[in-house]
Amino acid sequence: METLAEKVLFDTVFGRAETSPRNFACAPKAAPGFGLECSDCEIKGLSVCESLEPDEFELLERIGRTLSFPAKATLFEQGREAPFVSNITSGALRLSKLLPDGRRQVVGFALPGDFLGLAMQPTQLFTADALTPVKICQFSRVGFSDLLDEKPRLTRAMMNMAAHELTLAQDQMVVLGRRTAEEKIASFLIGMRNRYARIHGASVHVPLPMTRLDIGDYLGLTVETVSRMITRMAREKLIVIVPDGVRLLDVPRLEQMAEM
């Protein structure tokens, strides 16, 4: 339901994707309460689950369940117990760390296919808030951990995913440490576009479900600087600001600014 609404929003606001979307072929069933329906899963091809044989999904289905959260819901908080790990199937999350004095660092935005709890730690290392209505596929942490011991290919997939996240984190370090405000925004926009491309297919339309404050806390900037830079890029015809996102006008130029 949320997914459908999202897709409608996406299509309404941004028009059709440049290349055909790959993952919305079949309509998902709203799963009431418990139980998984992996065979219907819309992000099968993106998640760690793809490393399992079809019959192995049964094991997952037994220890997992699907859950929905409304926008603005907090899925879990930094420092609390972490009894579950989960796989995002639709929606967007903000993952953030809070400093004692209130300063905040957004360590990432989680999208469909992303896994929460890679660290398999007993306590949460950051807070996760829903930016849109969100659906996840949730597993008991210890149950999932036990499953890893039985399914080497799943472990391998998790290792690859962790390694991939690590390289993204290192790229983000470069952005945070060595780039100007304008370059940070450019690299953020290009990065979001690339991430949506994996899910919806390539498009110059980039939904931004997070606020300017969230973007600032992700890039190590203030709201005001984010706003000024986005305004400036719009004035310079690099982008157009649309409701709930932006449209990229000069991708080559933006990519050059974001260049690694």
Add this chain to the structure above:
Amino acid sequence: METLAEKVLFDTVFGRAETSPRNFACAPKAAPGFGLECSDCEIKGLSVCESLEPDEFELLERIGRTLSFPAKATLFEQGREAPFVSNITSGALRLSKLLPDGRRQVVGFALPGDFLGLAMQPTQLFTADALTPVKICQFSRVGFSDLLDEKPRLTRAMMNMAAHELTLAQDQMVVLGRRTAEEKIASFLIGMRNRYARIHGASVHVPLPMTRLDIGDYLGLTVETVSRMITRMAREKLIVIVPDGVRLLDVPRLEQMAEM
């Protein structure tokens, strides 16, 4: 032993390893000096190897070799082929990413027990330079990858290590994005102390094998700012500058400044 060091230096300086990758998994070498001696390994308890049964070390010994590098040697360069992965057994490395215009971000300093090549990518994602003489335990990437498919516990250990690195990277994002110059230095010093504590045991003496420039490129600061902050902290009796490092005088205060 001296012969080996010279040969390695030769290979390093003249780039033999990177231009003609040899497959050590298949090479039936029994040359004295080559091969592993895992039973004598000084970082056994710290590395991924600890996840293996004693008899499984034999497999590692067959596909790996030990190598030494002098200080300032470049182990590998960003963008080049990555035929090997390795485990650091002694020394310290600087891992850095270079931007087209010359700006540099140090993404980490690698110490004994750290693993290079977690991402298992065919090309290097960053450059690794020796800050001190370095010893590593090196494996062919594909050979090691194959071993992972046979040894689930090793895969699990690698996953945990990648996940741990990821949490460290996220902590570093907070430092880069949301901390002042002084806090960055404090958190860097406390972080280095904690890492050395795992290896050598706790101590207020913190060796700093890297230059101020390296520290700046790690923390998103300039050399001058790093120098000023360290000088100031020494003036305020938080630390004492000693040859090749610092001595921490007021650890509680520093920890408070670095607090997460």
Add this chain to the structure above:
DNA sequence: CGTCCACTTGACAATCGTCAATAGCAGTGG
């Protein structure tokens, strides 16, 4: 003894943050 490099220190500049005011929009309730 001279060169090189790391480090330090000072003066000045600029990017970005802080503070403040305002507009726009959605939701709420009289």
Add this chain to the structure above:
DNA sequence: CCACTGCTATTGACGATTGTCAAGTGGACG
């Protein structure tokens, strides 16, 4: 329907932390 509230975004003026430029010290090494 409209006032009211609260949040987000934008814009301007000003300020400070940090970067830039420059000069100089000291240690390592040939």
